[in-house]
Amino acid sequence: MSKFNNISKIISFLLLVFLIVSTVNAADYSIDNATGSDSDVSSLSHGVGAVGGSDSDVSSLSHGVGAVGGSDSDVSSLSHGVSAVDDDNVDNTNDENGLRDNKFNLRANGKNFKDLEDLINANTNGTIDLDFDYSFGGESDIKKINITNKSIIINGNNHIIDAGDNPFIFSVDSSNLVLNNIKFINGKFNQAMADSLIYTINSNVSIINSNFDSNKVRNIKVDDGCNLLINNSNFTNIGYIDNFTANGLVVSSKGSDVLVNNSNFINTSGQSYAGAFISFHDKSFNIYNSNFVNCSSIGDGGALNIISNGSISNTSFINCSSGTTGGAIFTNNAALNITDCEFINNTLVSSNYLLGKGGACGFKNSFVNITNTIFQNNSANIGGSIYFESSSNNLNILDSTFNNNSAIYGGSVASYYNNMTYINNSKFINESSTFGGALSYGIGELIINNSDFINCNASKFGGAIVNSANLTIENSKFINNDAELGKDIARLNTTLNVFNSTISDIHLFDDxxxxxxxxxxxxxxxxxxxxxxxxxxxxxxxxxxxxxxxxxxxxxxxxxxxxxxxxxxxxxxxxxxxxxxxxxxxxxxxxxxxxxxxxxxxxxxxxxxxxxxxxxxxxxxxxxxxxxxxxxxxxxxxxxxxxxxxxxxxxxxxxxxxxxxxDPIYGLKVYKETLNKTVINGQKVNFNIVVKNTGTVMLNDINITESKYDGLVFDSWKSKLGVWKFNSGDNPVWNLRNLGVNQTAIIEVTFNSTYAGNFTNVIIAGSNEVPNKTTNNTTSVLNPNMTIIKISNNPTVKVGELISFTILLTNTGECNLTGIYVIDNKYSKGLVYLRYVDDSGKWSFNGKDKWTYNGSLAVGESANFTIVFNTTSPGIKVNTAIAGSNETNNTNGTNETNVTNNTNKTNVTNSTNKTDNSTNKTPNGTNKTHKVPKDITKETTIKSVSTVVNAGNPLFVLFLSLVFLSIVPLRRKR
Structure with a gap:
């Protein structure tokens, strides 16, 4: 009984172990635990969104978390990109008026222009810090804020001054004013009271860290000897909403000093002149470290219109456009230095006559220096990058690069005025135009030194330069340029001096x-x-x-x-x-x-x-x-x-x-020329039909009819000269509307040949003014033919001896044969190719089975070579060769040789040294080697694992084994 109990205990214990291990094994995969309330999630690290339940503890939400308020929630950490929204303070207004009245809530603050003016007038220490946004208050408010005889700094603290669709904000007279960290919005042009958001006269005005956005009116106007500083500020989405003549978002004039630094002008436009700045007779006008992007104007200067002396440095002009001259910059009576700048994708957009000059810059009556500047992808009608419209002025281009600019005249620079242009150490690459791929110059003097013109193209004249000015070129290279006339230079008969330069083609216009x-x-x-x-x-x-x-x-x-x-x-x-x-x-x-x-x-x-x-x-x-x-x-x-x-x-x-x-003379000449007088049967026959007006009167309705073409079948036609119309029918007919004096028209007609012979082709041609004329031409259609004879040089041999076959080809047709070849790969078992013998030296072998004749065979001419084989078995050995050419189909030649056994008993028989295919075979199931694929994919690996799992539960097998082991000792003890 005790033994039985012991056995039972052992079995029970093993069963318990089995159940525990099985449970743990089942829990190793894909835990998916969904909890309700009272749950503790200690860490959800990436992209988690917790939407409130109750009594929840969320200890860490680290990246991209949005927590929306519930109750009794403890959010201990919201570290990156977190947006916490309180349901009770959400303003869902999203239209433009809502943004002004709700998001900014300007009028709700009760602060209007009068309030700001009072604040300014009451100030005693010269500095004002804004704590509110300010807005134009309508009819009850003042139209603009007047600042007169004051020195004051207004720190906006990122607050907004809203013009409220009014064209004014500040009017500054005889004052020193600093506007810092302020946003100016909602200015709107009013023709009845045209002005500017900020108007200043006889004052010093600094605009720092400020933004002008979405104003539809001039933003700043500077008059009468002011100093204007714009630093680290942005002007965006500014333009005019009607067609009233309006110039520039910033206008300065009359002896002012203007400095712009580290500022951006983006998406600005002007209805008349300049999309960004106009400078009228300023004392100085300087722009540094700034960007002008998507600036446009209907008039001159897509971004800047400068009638002053000034400089522009380290500044970019991108995607600017003008409707007249200067896609980015226009100058008139100015002296301007441009240094370390870039002009990219600027253009002239104009459908008006006599417009479209200077894709990036238009310089009129100005002295201009351009240094270390890049011009790329600019375009215009005249001067893809620069149009220089100046008399007795200078344009200097130094250390600059022009790449991929285009125009009709002068892909890079064009000028038609009596000026002097000096180009030094600059590169012109991939420039293109119709006339003058890079430069088009009409008058004056052009000097080029130490510069390269590479891959420039003109579809007509002057791949790099078209010129009628006096031209001097020194130490320069012209590489791979192209044009219809003058791949490098096309010029009229003016002075040309070339020193130490590489120029391949210069065309001189002489008619x-x-x-x-x-x-x-x-x-x-x-x-x-x-x-x-x-x-x-x-x-x-x-x-x-x-x-x-x-x-x-x-x-x-x-x-x-x-x-x-x-x-x-x-x-x-x-x-x-x-x-x-x-x-x-x-x-x-x-x-x-x-x-x-x-x-x-x-x-x-x-x-x-x-x-x-x-x-x-x-x-x-x-x-x-x-x-x-x-x-x-x-x-x-x-x-x-x-x-x-x-x-x-x-x-x-x-x-x-x-x-x-x-005096009137009527004449028509028609003739037919055979383009291939002799063809091989099956090939196409081509004719040119030519008509020429030999009189002094233009001919009308010229007709051509294919009258006779026996032995040929009409295939197709094409016009080679003239505008012909085709009428199909029993006979092909062509019509030409008119043919001028001394003018020639041509069509090419194609026929198919169907059998050999001499065939005459007849056409009839005439017009309204002249009677029909007949002409013909003859074509010979020839039959090609070739014979092949294969000669066995030793009809009977013994096993082990050599045999040879001579292959003889003869041209038995009516035309020369070309591209002759022989293929010999059909011969009986027991023949082994050894070599070939060619006494003529005209055959070449491909190393396998094909021989090619290097020459042609005239009618009746023959060619031959010999192939040598070894013999390895007795019997009648048949050898067949195939011959062909470009003109003939394949033909066969066959011969036989009798190979007999050698009478010497010690000769090797056919069966000697045979390899028994069964020798060294591995019996089934013995010494097998399994090939292992070189690449084992993930899919294969997974399938292998699945196979092991599907084989059964190894724990159950273990359990049965343990039971068995526990029972066996007990039986032995009995």
Whole structure:
């Protein structure tokens, strides 16, 4: 009984151990404990949000916590980014009026302009610390706060002065005023009482650590000999809300001293001049360590308009724009130093005629020094970065870099006035334009020293420079520049001095004419031709301007960059001399503006009747050649038009035309040329069909018909010259709307060949004015052919002896064969390739199975080489070779050799040295080696673990083992 009890105790104890271990094992994974009240969470460290229950102890909420009040809660630590919100003090107003009346609660404080003025007038120690926000109180309040004959410091302590849609805050006269740490908001322009938020005269005003935000009125105006300091302040989101002429958010004038330091001007705009500053005749105007970003103006100077002497240093101008001149800065009658600055992404935005100069800076009648400054990604019509419009003044550019700027004239700098520009130790990289990739200079003197022009591009003239000024280049490099004419420099016949410089291509314009009258329309030239201005954005011509004569291809649309020369020629030809148009000042003006429609605007949407009719003619296929369009006159004579474009770096390009008169002669020449007189059957045959007007009268409705092309099948066509229209049918027909005097038009026609022979192709051509003409051409279609013979040089051999085959190719066709090759990889088992023998030296082997003939085979000519094999077994050995060429399909050649056994008994038989594939095989289940993958993925590892777990509970097995071990000794004792 005691033994039984002992056994029971042991079993019970082991069962208890099993249950305990199993429970612990089950608790090792994924504890998910959700508690209700009275719970203690000692640490929730990242991204925790505790929303109130009751009796909760939250001892640590360390990062990004939002605690929203409940009751009886103990929040002992809210250390980073914590927002504690009391439900009883939440102001949910979020509209603009709500921000003014509720968030700032200005009027609720009862502090208005009169209160602030009283506070200022009552001050005795010269310093005022604001404890409240102040707001314009409406009609019952004073319009502005007057400060006269005082020296006072107003510390705003980050309080707000709200103009309340009023255009005034302070009017300062004969005083010293410091405004520190104040925010000025809600100024609004009023045309009836136009002024500024802060107006000062005969005073010293300092604005420090202050912010001007969302004002729709001029912010500061300084008059009559004031000193203005703006330091560490911000002007943001400032502009005008109507079209009244308004200039700048800060205006200074009449002998004032202005200093701006460490300040930001962001999203500011002016309706007339300057989006940020205007300086009129200040004694000094200086800006240091500041930023002008997204400043814009309809007028001159997107950020600054300076008519003073001054300096700008360590300052950035980014994304500024102007509608006229100077995307960031405009100067007039100024002396300005720009040092250590950057101009990035500034531009001219203008659809007006004669505007768009200086993407970053426009300098007029000014002396300017630019040092160690970067110009990047700026653009304009003229002068992608700088437009220098000054006579007898200097522009000095030192140690500066121009990169990726663009324009029509002068991707970097342009000037058309008699001045001197000196460029030293500067780089021009990736600059682009139509004329003068980097520089476009018209007159004066240009000196370049120790500078580099790299990867600059002009789509027409002067990859780096286009020039008609006196030019001196010293110690400079021109690298990888490109243009249609003058990859480095294109110039008119002015003085050029080059010293110790690398220049690869200079083009000299030599075919020139000049203006007899000035202006921009209906200009007379010295060769009796007439001109109109082709680009409204560039300086108009004056009497005596010299021009280079070129074709009309350089006429293009400024917006789309598409060529518009065909439109303009049609316009002039259709209307200028025609009886249905009376030439007077009004129609001449309409002509000029129609031309500018094509070059400067989206002309496809124009309502100009001249433009609309021109587009209609163009779309119908009508064209006017540069030379050869004609009119038949009532007196029987012919008027012939001759069109050109006149180019000058000094003023805008001109569309130029003149007419000559002669007697009418009608003539049309048509011929057909075969582009490949001999082809191989199956190849395509190409013909050019050419028509030429050999008379003195323009021909209309020229037709070409493919009349006969036996043995050929029409495939396709393309226009090589002229605007042709195709009509398909039983025979292909093409139509050309018109063909000018001496003008040629060409189409290329393609046929497929289907069998060999000589085939004649016949066409018929004519026009409204001349009878039909017939012409033909003949094409030979040849059959290629090649034979291959494989010769066995030793028909019978014994095992172990060598055998050889000679492969003989012969051209048996009607044309030469090229690209000849032989492939030999089909031969019986028991033949082993050894080598090949080539007595001609013309065959090359790829090392595997292909031989190529290095040459061509004429008709009847042959070529051969020999292949040598070793023999390893008896039998009839068959060898097949495949031959082909560029002109033929593959052909086969086969031969046989009999390989017999050697009679010597000691010869090695075919079975000797065979390897028994069964030898060294490993029996199933014996000495197996399992391959282990090199990469074991996580997925594989997890699956392995899962397999082990799924194999059963090891604790249960342990339990049974322990029971068994405990019972066995007991039985032995019995």
């Amino acid at each position: 020139k004419i000049h203006t007899v009258t000035g202006g921009y329309k209906n200009i007379s030239m010295n060769d009796s031709s007439i001109s109109f201005c082709a680009e409204s954005v560039v300086r108009q011509p004056s009497i005596g301007n010299e021009y280079y004569v070129y074709d009309t291809s350089i006429l293009y649309n400024r917006l789309t960059k598409m060529p518009v020369n065909e439109y303009i020629k049609i316009l002039i030809y259709t209307y200028y001399y025609k009886s249905n148009v009376t030439l007077n000042s009004s129609t001449i003006n309409e002509f000029q503006y129609a031309i500018w429609n094509f070059t400067e605007s989206n002309f496809l949407e124009s309502n100009n009747p001249f433009v609309k009719e021109t587009i209609k003619l163009y779309d119908s296929g009508f064209r006017v050649p540069d030379y050869g369009a004609t009119d038949l006159l009532e007196n029987g004579s012919v008027r012939i038009y001759d069109f050109h474009v006149l180019f000058s770096p000094l003023s805008q390009n001109l569309i130029n035309f003149k007419v000559i008169y002669t």
